[in-house]
Amino acid sequence: MLRIFCLTLSILLASFSAQADEFSQLVNQLPSKSLRNITPLLEQIAAHPDERTKTVLTEILNGDLYYKKNNKQVVSIRKTPDGDYQLTDVLTGDDLGTASKSSMKKVKTSNRIRSTIRGLIAQLDLTHKNAEVRLAAVKQILDSPDDETIELLTQLVTKEQDSTVADLMQTAIGVNTLKNGNAEEKLAVAKALRDSLQPAVRNAMVNQLALLDEVEKSQLSATEKQLKTELTSAIDKIKQKRSIYEFIENMFFGLSLGSVLLLAAIGLAITFGVMGVINMAHGEMIMLGAYTTYVIQLMFPQWIDYSLFIAIPAAFLVSGFVGVLIERGVIRFLKGRPLETLLATFGISLILQQLVRTIFSPLNRTVAAPEWMSGSWQINPIFSITYNRLYIIIFALTVFFALLAFMKRSSLGLHVRAVAQNREMARALSVRSDRVDAITFGLGSGIAGIAGVVLSQLTNVGPNLGQSYIIDSFLVVVFGGVGNLWGTLVAAMSLGSINKFLEPLTGSVLANIIVLVGLVLFIQKRPKGLFPQKGRSAD
Amino acid sequence: MADLFKKLGSLPVVVGCLFITTLYVSVCNLAFPEGSALHVSTYTVTLFGKYLCYALLALAVDLVWGYCGILSLGHGAFFALGGYAMGMYLMRQIGDRGVYGNPELPDFMVFLNWDALPWYWAGSDSFIWMMVMVVAAPGLLAYIFGTMAFRSRVSGVYLSIMTQAVTYALMLAFFRNEMGFGGNNGLTDFKDILGFSLQSDTTRIALFATTATFLAIGFAVCHFIVNSKMGRVVTAIRDSENRVRFIGYKPENYKVWIFVVSAMLAGIAGALYVPQVGIINPGEFSPLSSIEMVVWVAIGGRGSLYGAIIGAIVVSYAKTRFTAIMPEAWLYALGGLFVLVTLLLPKGIAGFFPAIAARFNQKKLAEVKS
Numbered sequence: 001m002l003r004i005f006c007l008t009l010s011i012l013l014a015s016f017s018a019q020a021d022e023f024s025q026l027v028n029q030l031p032s033k034s035l036r037n038i039t040p041l042l043e044q045i046a047a048h049p050d051e052r053t054k055t056v057l058t059e060i061l062n063g064d065l066y067y068k069k070n071n072k073q074v075v076s077i078r079k080t081p082d083g084d085y086q087l088t089d090v091l092t093g094d095d096l097g098t099a100s101k102s103s104m105k106k107v108k109t110s111n112r113i114r115s116t117i118r119g120l121i122a123q124l125d126l127t128h129k130n131a132e133v134r135l136a137a138v139k140q141i142l143d144s145p146d147d148e149t150i151e152l153l154t155q156l157v158t159k160e161q162d163s164t165v166a167d168l169m170q171t172a173i174g175v176n177t178l179k180n181g182n183a184e185e186k187l188a189v190a191k192a193l194r195d196s197l198q199p200a201v202r203n204a205m206v207n208q209l210a211l212l213d214e215v216e217k218s219q220l221s222a223t224e225k226q227l228k229t230e231l232t233s234a235i236d237k238i239k240q241k242r243s244i245y246e247f248i249e250n251m252f253f254g255l256s257l258g259s260v261l262l263l264a265a266i267g268l269a270i271t272f273g274v275m276g277v278i279n280m281a282h283g284e285m286i287m288l289g290a291y292t293t294y295v296i297q298l299m300f301p302q303w304i305d306y307s308l309f310i311a312i313p314a315a316f317l318v319s320g321f322v323g324v325l326i327e328r329g330v331i332r333f334l335k336g337r338p339l340e341t342l343l344a345t346f347g348i349s350l351i352l353q354q355l356v357r358t359i360f361s362p363l364n365r366t367v368a369a370p371e372w373m374s375g376s377w378q379i380n381p382i383f384s385i386t387y388n389r390l391y392i393i394i395f396a397l398t399v400f401f402a403l404l405a406f407m408k409r410s411s412l413g414l415h416v417r418a419v420a421q422n423r424e425m426a427r428a429l430s431v432r433s434d435r436v437d438a439i440t441f442g443l444g445s446g447i448a449g450i451a452g453v454v455l456s457q458l459t460n461v462g463p464n465l466g467q468s469y470i471i472d473s474f475l476v477v478v479f480g481g482v483g484n485l486w487g488t489l490v491a492a493m494s495l496g497s498i499n500k501f502l503e504p505l506t507g508s509v510l511a512n513i514i515v516l517v518g519l520v521l522f523i524q525k526r527p528k529g530l531f532p533q534k535g536r537s538a539d
Numbered sequence: 540m541a542d543l544f545k546k547l548g549s550l551p552v553v554v555g556c557l558f559i560t561t562l563y564v565s566v567c568n569l570a571f572p573e574g575s576a577l578h579v580s581t582y583t584v585t586l587f588g589k590y591l592c593y594a595l596l597a598l599a600v601d602l603v604w605g606y607c608g609i610l611s612l613g614h615g616a617f618f619a620l621g622g623y624a625m626g627m628y629l630m631r632q633i634g635d636r637g638v639y640g641n642p643e644l645p646d647f648m649v650f651l652n653w654d655a656l657p658w659y660w661a662g663s664d665s666f667i668w669m670m671v672m673v674v675a676a677p678g679l680l681a682y683i684f685g686t687m688a689f690r691s692r693v694s695g696v697y698l699s700i701m702t703q704a705v706t707y708a709l710m711l712a713f714f715r716n717e718m719g720f721g722g723n724n725g726l727t728d729f730k731d732i733l734g735f736s737l738q739s740d741t742t743r744i745a746l747f748a749t750t751a752t753f754l755a756i757g758f759a760v761c762h763f764i765v766n767s768k769m770g771r772v773v774t775a776i777r778d779s780e781n782r783v784r785f786i787g788y789k790p791e792n793y794k795v796w797i798f799v800v801s802a803m804l805a806g807i808a809g810a811l812y813v814p815q816v817g818i819i820n821p822g823e824f825s826p827l828s829s830i831e832m833v834v835w836v837a838i839g840g841r842g843s844l845y846g847a848i849i850g851a852i853v854v855s856y857a858k859t860r861f862t863a864i865m866p867e868a869w870l871y872a873l874g875g876l877f878v879l880v881t882l883l884l885p886k887g888i889a890g891f892f893p894a895i896a897a898r899f900n901q902k903k904l905a906e907v908k909s
Contacts, residue, residue, distance in 0.1 A: 278696045333882055338696050339610045340881045343837055346830055347877020354870035471707050471826065474700045509711050516708040520701050524687040527697060 023050040024091050027074050030060075030107050031067040038108075039116055046120040054124055056090055061117045065090065066104045077104065115148055122149045123156075131162040138168045142175065142200045150176045171196055178204040183223040187230060194234035197245075197381045202238050205231050245383040250500050256389035258496025259396035260458065263451035264469045265476035265488055266400060271444035272474075273483035274420040275437060277331055278342040281349035282473065283466025285445040288322060289315035289452020290461040291356060294365050305370040308453065315449035322352075323445025327438050349466075356463045364460035373457065392454055399450060404485055406443075416440050420483065475519050481529030491530060495519075549845045550762050554755045560587075561751040565744045581740050585815050586859065588747040590852045592812040595754045597835040597851035598761055598844060599804035604833065605841035606765050607797050608777030609694075613702030614805050615829035616709050617677035621806025622819040623713075624676055626726035627660060628669035629737075629814060633730050646728070647721045657719040666733060673810040674803040680705075681802030682795065689791035689798075694780065703826050710824035725820025732814050743815070750811045754848070757804050761844050764800065773797050834873065838880050839887050846889025853888070 026045050033041050042060075045053055059065040059076045066085065067074045075096060077085040085104055087096035109117070125137035141149050153169050160166040174189040175198075181189065186208065193201050209231045212224060220228070264286055271279045279285075293311040300307045326348055334341045369388065376386040407413040418426040419436045427433050455465060476495055480487030495515060502511035526532070564587065567579040596618055603609040635642040639649040644656065662668040684705060688698055716722035735742045764770050775783045776790045783790050813819045822828070831854075839850020854876070861869040884891060 278699075330878055330882065337885075339604075339699070340885065342610070342696060342699060343830075343833065344878045344881040347874040347881075350870045350874030350877070354867070354874070357870075358867065471700075471704055475704060478697060478700060509715055513708045513711050516704050516711075520684075520704055520708075521687070523693060523697065523701055524691045527691050527693045 023048050023052065027056055027091060028072070030065070030074055031072045031105070035108055035110055035113065038113060042113070042117060042120060046124060052091065054121060057117050057121050057124070059090060060107055060109060061114055061121070063106065063109070065107045067107065068099070069103055069105055074107070075104075115146075118146070119148045119152060123152055126152065126156050131165055134160075134162065134165045135168060138165060138172055142168065142172045142198060145172060145176055147176075168198075171198055171201060175200050175204045178208055183221060183227055187223055187227045190227060190230045190234055194230075194237055197238065197241060197383075199381065202235065205235050205238075209235065242382060245380070249383060250504075251497060252385060252389070254497030254500035255493060256393055256496070257500055258493035259393045260451070260454060261469075261472055261476050261496055262400060262489060262492035263396045263454055264448065265473040265480075265492055266403060266485070267444040267447035267451065268473045269444075269477045269480070269483075269485060269488040270403075270447070271441055272477055273485075273488075274416055275440055276338065276420075277441070278338055278345065279326075279331075279441075279444070280342055280346040280470065281326060281352060282345075282445070282448055283468075283470035284349045284352040285319040285323060285448035285466070286452040286455060286469060287356065287461075287463065287466035288319045288352070289449030290367070290456040290465055291360060291365075291452070292318045292449065293453045293456040294360075294367050294461050297367055304368050305372060308370060308457075311453050312450055315453045316446040317449075319449025319452065320442040320446030323448075324438050324442040326445075327441035331441065332434070332437065353463045353467075360463075362463055364462040366460055367456040369457055388457055392457070395454065399447065400485070400489055403443075403447065407485065412436075412439065475516070477529075478523060479519055479529055481531035481533065483533045484529070484531045487529060487531035546766065548762065548766075550759060553758050553845050553848065557591075557751045557755050561748050564747060568740060568744055581743050584740075584743050584747050588743070588750050588815045589812065590855050591747070591750040591754050592808045592815070593832075593835065593851040593855050594848040595750070595757050595808035595811070596805050596832055597839065597847040598754075598757050599801040599808065600832050601836045601839075601841060601844060601847035602761050602764070602804070603798055603801045604836060605843065605847070606770065606777060607773045607794060608780075609794065609798065610696075610699045610833065611702045611798075611801075612699045612826060612829050612833065613704075613706035614801070614832050615826075616702075616706040616824055617681060617802040617805035618809040618812070618832075619709075619713075619819065619821075619823035620676045620680065621673045621809030622813040622823060623720060623726065623809075624669050624672040624806070625810035625813045626729075626819040627663040627672075627720075628666060629729040629732060630726050631660075631664040632732065633728065636730055637728070645721070645726070647716075647724065648719070651716060653719075660719065670810070673806050677802040677806035677809075678799050681799045685795040685798040686791075689794045692791070703829065706824050706829055707826055710821050710826075713821035713824060721820070723821070725818060725822075726813075727818040727820070729814065729817055737814055737817065746811070746815055750815070753807055753811060757807070758844060758848070760800075761804075764797070765844070769793065769796075831873070834877060834880075837887060838876060838884075840889025840891075841887060843887070843889035846887050849888055 023045075026041065026048060029041055030038070042057070045056060055076075056065070064076050064078070065074065066077050066087075074090055075087040076090045077087055080086050080098060084098045084100055086098050088094070089096055122137060122141065126134055128134055128137070138153070141153065150173060153173055157166055157169040157173065160169060171193060174193050174196075177185050177189045178193075178201075190205065190208075193205075209228065212220070212228045212231070215224075267285065268279065268282050271277050271282070292315040293308070296311040296314055297304065297307050300310070326345070330344050330348065331341055334344060373388040373391060376384040377390070378384040407417060415426070415431045415436050416439070418429070418431055419433050419440075423433055426436075451469075452465070455461075455469075459465070472495075476491045477488060479495065480489070480491030498518075499511050499515055502514055505511075506514065523529075564579055564584055567577050568581060568584050571578040573580075596614065599617070600611065600614050603611055603614075630645045633645065637646040637649075639646050641649045644653065648656070656663070684702075688701060693701060712718055713720050713725075714723055720726065729737055731737055732742065732746075735745070737743075765774070772783065772788055773793050776788075776793060780790050809819075809823070832851075835851040835854050836847045837850070838854055839848065840846025857872070858869060861872055880887065886894065
């Protein structure tokens with residue numbers, strides 16, 4: 001068995017090295033070629049299926065490919081600060097140490113050869129078997145086009161299988177035509193590309209229009225006039241589309257900020273809204289959740305991608321447990337004295353902050369983001385959605401609806417609502433209000449812990465993490481109407497959106513101030529928030 | 540005569556204490572040379588001056604919280620506004636002695652390339668005008684906020700959170716350089732006040748004496764307010780706002796009025812604070828410092844004017860000592876104080892002795908009865 005395995009392995013290795021040798025041979029011929037007859041060799045290299053072709057060609061193009069004068073070994077070089085060359089074997093990637101300038105000779109190129117190489121590299125990428133590499137190559141051409149590559153594109157576009165790549169190729173060719181074609185061709189392109197969102201298309205159109213504007217109106221030909229109107233309308237249309245996408249993008253940012261606010265505030269909505277308890281330590285529950293994420297990540301460094309799934313329940317438990325402790329230890333003795341509760345919980349928040357400072361140091365910690373949360377979803381050239389924000393929106397809504405279901409559907413939720421509405425009556429009907437209080441408080445704190453997990457993905461984790469969210473969360477709850485979960489949802493999302501829409505106009509600090517002042521004014525008008533609880537109690 | 544003493548209550552004691560302290564401090568600082576056992580260093584004088592400012596501020600908080608039930612978590616804003624008004628005057632007194640030597644503009648404005656004072660700095664070189672601003676600016680903010688909030692019957696924790704939001708918004712605003720109040724660094728590097736150097740011992744003593752005087756006046760004012768007929772209504776509002784309304788009073792008017800007086804007191808405290816510590820920056824607006832003020836009152840005893848003074852001085856002194864010995868432990872201690880005082884001493888230090896006395900009396904009564 002072992003023998004067969006070894007045999008297979010050696011055969012594989014042999015065939016691999018045979019192919020590799022062929023490529024090395026080609027590369028090693030480079031020093032012996034003169035400027036006049038190097039082109040066929042380069043084409044041969046480019047045509048070779050070996051993966052290193054691109055590296056070799058790029059090195060030549062950048063003028064970094066040298067060979068040793070004594071043994072003609074081909075290497076790529078980097079200049080060291082003291083004028084010597086740092087050598088790397090271009091074929092194996094091995095470090096070959098340094099060599100003096102005089103012992104090396106460059107693989108010569110001329111302008112013509114360089115442009116050939118550029119074409120060859122572009123062709124390499126454009127004919128790559130992976131469609132994404134092809135797409136990236138076309139994108140690069142779109143940003144910095146030159147005549148040869150466009151020519152190449154015109155040849156390749158008919159053979160292109162992938163429709164996205166083909167479309168982009170057409171766009172690139174079109175942009176080039178806009179620059180260099182005659183009036184009729186330009187007109188055709190302007191009509192064809194009026195739906196394109198590529199920034200390059202817009203730039204080319206704006207440039208063309210500027211050129212046409214410079215010419216006297218009377219001197220324009222009929223086609224040029226037509227072109228002018230066509231370009232104007234196309235640019236207008238593109239602008240319109242852009243502003244729509246800009247709006248959607250702002251909306252998306254606003255919703256993602258709103259989701260963070262929702263997560264931070266929803267726990268408060270329960271403790272404050274249902275129990276009537278002001279918990280100034282709520283921010284610290286968020287912070288504890290964030291630190292739990294950090295600790296979980298330290299414990300399982302090998303599972304960064306999945307540790308969030310452990311962190312979410314862990315944070316819920318840690319913060320929930322601390323919440324229950326606070327309720328049992330302090331808050332239940334302060335029933336009916338909301339201002340005192342506010343002070344006592346503020347004291348607790350100071351203690352918790354200092355505790356974290358003592359244990360983890362006052363410095364900020366970073367929690368690594370898992371692979372699947374980074375990156376973005378490119379919907380079109382000017383609009384993309386980052387995955388982490390998308391997931392946060394989804395997650396926040398999931399938590400919200402889970403909580404809503406718990407409150408409306410479970411018997412414990414029923415008890416919680418009963419105690420919230422009329423404690424005495426609920427007690428008379430044998431609801432254990434003490435237990436319900438502890439559970440409610442634990443639940444609210446636990447959800448704050450989950451918010452901490454989310455926040456750890458967005459910002460650094462530090463002792464003051466919670467403090468920056470506490471005022472915002474209170475305002476969300478008060479704005480939405482105390483004791484109303486739907487109100488909290490609407491308030492969080494609208495505050496988030498308003499903030500994000502103001503930000504580009506005023507800057508983030510001023511936007512923050514405007515929202516705060518606006519809220520203060522709003523509360524004057526509607527002291528019970530957007531969706532007030534109905535009742536007839538008076539004290 | 541006895542009637543008058545009853546009416547004055549703790550007023551003569553407090554004023555007397557303040558007078559003696561001031562006399563002691565000034566004599567010991569100026570008359571005895573350094574190194575003498577009786578000498579009080581200028582550092583200590585400034586420190587105590589600071590505590591007295593805090594005491595005045597605590598009085599202001601106690602007036603609204605202890606007597607009217609309005610828990611303001613934003614009194615730091617009034618304090619800081621008064622402080623900034625004083626700071627602006629002191630800034631202009633620097634004249635051309637600043638780093639850039641501009642006779643008109645403070646250094647930070649030169650640094651920002653401004654070529655004229657913003658309109659709200661107009662008159663900032665007049666001491667009288669700025670002293671009017673010291674009470675007018677906080678008073679106006681309190682009036683606008685109070686009218687809007689109390690008219691629409693925002694009360695309880697909602698009001699607390701809103702006051703906190705106001706001071707938070709002001710803090711964010713004052714951190715901005717464009718506001719024209721020195722941004723992050725605030726106003727500092729003051730040289731002199733009314734022509735007297737701020738560094739000299741006599742000026743320091745004079746500031747201390749002024750602070751003590753204002754504290755005494757503030758105490759007297761608060762004392763008369765809470766013992767007046769108006770004060771009775773205010774206390775009634777604290778205990779049950781709706782019942783007061785049903786009887787036919789307009790609670791919101793009383794609340795606005797007491798809120799404005801309190802804000803003005805806080806502004807005066809801020810104005811006295813700035814020349815003594817030599818700096819005012821947006822940190823004074825932070826919600827945490829406003830909450831610290833509430834702690835002074837809670838610990839001293841809310842609803843007791845001398846309690847507020849005791850609370851401010853004791854807690855501030857503890858803070859100075861703690862942060863010097865173990866800076867780490869201060870937040871633990873402060874947090875612990877919050878929890879313990881609210882749980883065990885709902886009436887604070889001032890309520891502690893009467894409670895003991897009452898228990899003792901009850902015991903005696905019981906003994907007598909049996």
